[in-house]
Amino acid sequence: MTTTLRRLTAALLPLLAAHAMAADSPRNARLDDQTQLPKAPARPAGKAYFQPPAEADIPNNAYGDLVRRGQDLFMNTRALAPEYVGNEMNCVNCHIDRGRKANSAPLWAAYTMYPAFRKKNNKVNTFVERMQGCFQFSMNGKAPAADSEVLAALTAYAYWMSGGVPIGKVQPGRGFDEPPPPRGGYDIARGQQVYEKQCALCHGDDGAGRKVGATSVFPPLWGKDSYNWGAGMHRINTAAGFIQHNMPLGRGETLSDQEAWDVAAYINAHERPQDPPPGQWRHR
């Protein structure tokens, strides 16, 4: 970061922090799709997380082809479904290991929990609606129609992966297992230090991530190509959970809960797209 920029950010941070905290509470009705998941039970000592089926177990028939297409879309969303993606993100960026990793909101723990009744809006949400929420907010895009080929393939992929998970029973490893808020609160300036030491190498001083040609390799954490205000990752506690378990890449669970909260607050204190106005979304 240049010194001018650093000074500018320092001046803006209190302002931005206020905004980031406001995002902790739903701002409008559309946010309901991204409300926080209920806390999943802890993994019993000595027991492994659910093991989703292996790729070799995908059958070689029309259903298997749909499952594979779902996995391709999940990993290459920007490239294969550009009409629905308004930023430089792919589903796998936040749902690590093709949506298989525990504490990275894995698909195997999600699929069997829908349809889910939400007291808050007195509405039953389907699995497809949940994914549409991620398209709208996490991908800053346009939700594909419920009966679209894209959502049919993604649903088939999640259905296949959850084979063997009991219906309606919350699995340990679901969601991001958010760490409790730190006693003394979080600190954005401390978060900046964590960021510069542990994250900037990949995600860049400017948070824009890094590309090779057209392909995003390290995804953007803020700025125009990242998730928008309405995304679940924009809640500091949810980002803290994701980061504590999954970042720095390959070295998850090495940051303290405090560091994870601080750096999550720092990331979410930056500019990013607001919700795409309904009907006015356009593909860049």
Added chain:
Amino acid sequence: MFISPARPLALTLCLSASLAALSVPARAADGEAIIQKGGANPAAMPCMSCHGADGKGMAAGGFPRLAGLPEAYIAKQLADFKAGRRENPLMQPIAQALDAAEAAAVAMAYAALPKVQVKAGPLERPKEGSGAWLALRGAWDRNIPECTLCHGPAGVGVGDAFPPLAGQSAEYIEAQLRAWRASPARLAGKKGKAVAAVPPTRRNDPNGLMQHIAADLSEAEIKAVSAYFAGLGETTEPLDASQHRLR
């Protein structure tokens, strides 16, 4: 370490000795001249005697490709050899014999040579347990991300910190993974004599991002993943940068 078979070492030493004798001291840090004729200090032997006339390395000796590596990465490696964070009996004395201006100049000269390019292929469906699987899917049960997540699609490298794996030989990739992996001591027992611990000889990865990965790979996995990247080859066709690389 790659020099365990004694032959390549002896061979390179006499090769380099004869080339060093021919070399004239380079003028004030001319990168090209250092590559061809060596540095001002004769111990800084001409790079091309080992790294190849085209800078693409020599597989048999375990000499890596330097052509097109990021300037900052090359400069960092030279500093790491010099400081002993990366140990190697051939490269350390050479890095020590380069002065700061020479190291900077030669890093710039190699970075200016053509970068490795790999044809954008169709979507790959690797088989579980193969080298391709590790490269493209990782082994997340051991916290090993797919190699291409850091080393870039088709291993072409990302930015200054993540070097390309494409364009390097299997011998060299294996040697680096072993240099990071090290091995714990083994007590004498049914399986054989006691073996002393081997500490890592490469300890220069930023924030320990690479070391734990190498440490958790089996010998068979090291061989398989190295063969995968070495087998990607290189294309001379110009690449269409607007084309997405699929995962």
